[in-house]
Amino acid sequence: xxxxxDHLLTWFDLHGRHDLPWQQPATPYRVWVSxxxxxxxxxxxxxxxxxxxxxxxxxxxxxxxxxxDEVLHHWSGLGYYARCRNLHKTxxxxxxxxxxxxxxxxxDVVALPGIGRxxxxxxLALSRGERHAILDGNVKRVLARYHAIEGWPGRTAVAAAxxxxxxxxxxxxxxADYTQAIMDLGATLCTRxxxxxxxxxxxxxxxxYASDSQADYPGRKPKQRRPQxxxxxxxxxxxxxxxxxxxxxxxxxxxxxSLPEVTSAAEVDDWLxxxxxxxxxxxxxxxxxxxxxxxxDLDIQPLTVRxxxxxxxxxxxxxxxxxxxxxxxxxxAAPVSKLLAQLTITH
DNA sequence: AACTCGGGGAC
DNA sequence: GTCCCAGAGTT
Numbered sequence: 001x002x003x004x005x006d007h008l009l010t011w012f013d014l015h016g017r018h019d020l021p022w023q024q025p026a027t028p029y030r031v032w033v034s035x036x037x038x039x040x041x042x043x044x045x046x047x048x049x050x051x052x053x054x055x056x057x058x059x060x061x062x063x064x065x066x067x068x069d070e071v072l073h074h075w076s077g078l079g080y081y082a083r084c085r086n087l088h089k090t091x092x093x094x095x096x097x098x099x100x101x102x103x104x105x106x107x108d109v110v111a112l113p114g115i116g117r118x119x120x121x122x123x124l125a126l127s128r129g130e131r132h133a134i135l136d137g138n139v140k141r142v143l144a145r146y147h148a149i150e151g152w153p154g155r156t157a158v159a160a161a162x163x164x165x166x167x168x169x170x171x172x173x174x175x176a177d178y179t180q181a182i183m184d185l186g187a188t189l190c191t192r193x194x195x196x197x198x199x200x201x202x203x204x205x206x207x208x209y210a211s212d213s214q215a216d217y218p219g220r221k222p223k224q225r226r227p228q229x230x231x232x233x234x235x236x237x238x239x240x241x242x243x244x245x246x247x248x249x250x251x252x253x254x255x256x257x258s259l260p261e262v263t264s265a266a267e268v269d270d271w272l273x274x275x276x277x278x279x280x281x282x283x284x285x286x287x288x289x290x291x292x293x294x295x296x297d298l299d300i301q302p303l304t305v306r307x308x309x310x311x312x313x314x315x316x317x318x319x320x321x322x323x324x325x326x327x328x329x330x331x332x333a334a335p336v337s338k339l340l341a342q343l344t345i346t347h
Numbered sequence: 348a349a350c351t352c353g354g355g356g357a358c
Numbered sequence: 359g360t361c362c363c364a365g366a367g368t369t
Contacts, residue, residue: 038363041353043363043364044356045354046364077353077355080366081352083366113366115366116366134364137362139364186364192357192363194358251352293354294352294354294361295351333353
């Protein structure tokens, strides 16, 4: 009697992905970085970031030694920036507490910041072949269909049922291949829309396929309306430089550099006076830029502000002036990058 | 249990 | 436009 894993492994040898950048070699460090980048992020999006990251930080010691701002610069545009700060924090921890060798015990791995149950399992399974289950978006979809598990996986009971199945199916041998195999199946064949069930090694053992109800699994998240928010971003110009401030570590775009914000155009003069101790020579509005997050829409009103005189600017500014003609070696929020790029063009 | 955290690919 | 992606941390 061939098991779930047997079918999957046979299929994987022929049709799985064997040439992803983090598979050669699949060291704990390289797998770890890939797993963090791949959290809620598609493979095609990650690959160029991963390649650049590995060129700059070929080992964990180099990552730990780098300034967090420089690491965030490599992450800029990838989203979920807490992942990056936790990555750097973990690199420092591993170098200081584990002598630069990634820990091998599951409890030690899952205790590291940014590494949860699934990511810890993936690291140990993929890089060391240890028997641990994973439960990412691919595995959830495959197992929800195979066992016809109803309900949204975000619900605790549904997630628990899926974890149960994930543990049960994980084989004793070839764990690394199996882990890659079930992800590959979900990514290339058991896709969210139009799954290619005719080519699936699981065949009619899949309960969803057997009842032609693939589209019902996994259950959808109950949908909610996105709130609308608005802000005003100031492109405060002093000669060839623009004024940027670092955002607080928590909250949206945490730790990134961004344009200063006010709640309305009427507050611009006030802000310039209190923060920079200057007045505006000209204020020029740009077209509103809509930036959509998964949980709200943000309408950004950019204002170009030319300053009358910056010689009296207060000494201990919370931000800094960045020359527009030089590359910015810091993390920038995506819409801020867009605005600065346009600003550079129009100059 | 619900909320927060990004940006983009696929449709 | 919607949905969701190799999820985790906070409240």
